[in-house]
Amino acid sequence: MFCCLNQIAYYVGLFVIGLVAVKFGFYVQRNFFRKGYDVHERYGKDSWILITGATAGIGLSLAKYSAKVKGLNVVLLGRNQEKLEEAEKEVKAANPKIKTKTYKFDFNNNSGYESYLKISEDLRDLDISMLVNNAGYMDLRPILTLKEEVMEQVTQTNINGLSLLTLIFAKRFAKRDKRSAIVNVASQAGYAPLPGNAHYGASKAFVRSLTKAVGYELRDKLDMLCFSPGFVTTAMTINKTGPDVVTSDDCCHCIFRDLGYETENQPSTLHEFVVFLVSPVLLINENLPNLVLSPMMGQEFKRMEDLRNKEK
Numbered sequence: 135m136f137c138c139l140n141q142i143a144y145y146v147g148l149f150v151i152g153l154v155a156v157k158f159g160f161y162v163q164r165n166f167f168r169k170g171y172d173v174h175e176r177y178g179k180d181s182w183i184l185i186t187g188a189t190a191g192i193g194l195s196l197a198k199y200s201a202k203v204k205g206l207n208v209v210l211l212g213r214n215q216e217k218l219e220e221a222e223k224e225v226k227a228a229n230p231k232i233k234t235k236t237y238k239f240d241f242n243n244n245s246g247y248e249s250y251l252k253i254s255e256d257l258r259d260l261d262i263s264m265l266v267n268n269a270g271y272m273d274l275r276p277i278l279t280l281k282e283e284v285m286e287q288v289t290q291t292n293i294n295g296l297s298l299l300t301l302i303f304a305k306r307f308a309k310r311d312k313r314s315a316i317v318n319v320a321s322q323a324g325y326a327p328l329p330g331n332a333h334y335g336a337s338k339a340f341v342r343s344l345t346k347a348v349g350y351e352l353r354d355k356l357d358m359l360c361f362s363p364g365f366v367t368t369a370m371t372i373n374k375t376g377p378d379v380v381t382s383d384d385c386c387h388c389i390f391r392d393l394g395y396e397t398e399n400q401p402s403t404l405h406e407f408v409v410f411l412v413s414p415v416l417l418i419n420e421n422l423p424n425l426v427l428s429p430m431m432g433q434e435f436k437r438m439e440d441l442r443n444k445e446k
């Protein structure tokens with residue numbers, strides 16, 4: 135009996151080591167050798183990228199990177215005209231040779247299919263080949279203190295708007311001759327139920343599921359990537375910094391590197407490692423990560439509240 139248990143432990147150990155070795159091999163290949171596709175060759179020469187939430191944070195960084203490094207024409211979508219004009223100037227400065235366009239649109243004031251369809255129709259003359267559903271909203275706090283209008287705002291921006299744009303552009307892209315791409319920005323908050331930031335976490339779990347399912351369904355025509363970072367230094371986190379936090383600029387390279395190769399990715403080794411650890415723990419018991427995540431969200435709520443109170 136003891137001998138049999140020993141043998142089982144030996145083979146289970148061997149299996150786990152093999153799995154870790156394969157994962158590590160993919161990590162090395164991805165981070166040190168992969169160059170990413172030539173976007174002009176794959177998605178069409180001189181085509182456009184449409185980025186929602188392009189006035190700040192990850193969206194603005196990605197708009198500048200798309201122009202400067204990838205030479206893509208950029209449509210910046212945002213809800214504030216002044217911010218849009220400022221962002222457009224920055225993108226132009228990053229690469230004066232590309233074309234830019236701004237589109238004013240507020241997800242909170244638009245819930246119906248028609249208003250989202252109008253975005254695509256208004257931009258019908260542009261050969262848009264890539265959509266980045268980046269706009270998002272978060273108010274990290276315990277559920278009993280979450281205002282209902284904020285909950286609606288999160289639902290509207292992170293779930294409803296993102297779903298409708300995914301549907302509308304998937305249909306539009308299906309008619310293009312070349313392949314096209316949709317990048318949906320989720321978050322590590324969507325990996326496990328997240329006490330202390332429950333509704334935002336659930337909205338990002340939705341994004342992960344939708345992106346992977348649609349990506350598989352339309353794999354012959356579309357490259358779909360779910361981008362799921364941990365903490366990023368932006369207005370959303372009130373400029374959180376720390377060893378586990380990346381900048382919005384850090385988010386850009388890996389999106390283009392992995393588009394067409396992966397279904398989901400993260401911007402740093404540490405963020406990848408967190409996912410690597412959380413996934414097997416979730417298989418054992420889905421409440422186990424909460425032992426760490428719940429106090430972490432509590433601390434984050436306190437940090438943000440303190441900063442907000444100081445600003446008052």
Ligand SMILES: NC(=O)c1ccc[n+]([C@@H]2O[C@H](COP(=O)([O-])OP(=O)(O)OC[C@H]3O[C@@H](n4cnc5c(N)ncnc54)[C@H](OP(=O)(O)O)[C@@H]3O)[C@@H](O)[C@H]2O)c1
Nearest residue numbers: 187189190191192240241242269270321365366368369370
């Ligand atoms: N920061 C993080 O730690 C982190 C981590 C994981 C995932 N993410 C995700 O990354 C994405 C970008 O976030 P970020 O950190 O870059 O945040 P951010 O700096 O606050 O930028 C969010 C962008 O979305 C726009 N936006 C928000 N609500 C909108 C609405 N109702 N209509 C139109 N545009 C709207 C904002 O416009 P305004 O400038 O007008 O507000 C801004 O351009 C989000 O989906 C977020 O959930 C962020």
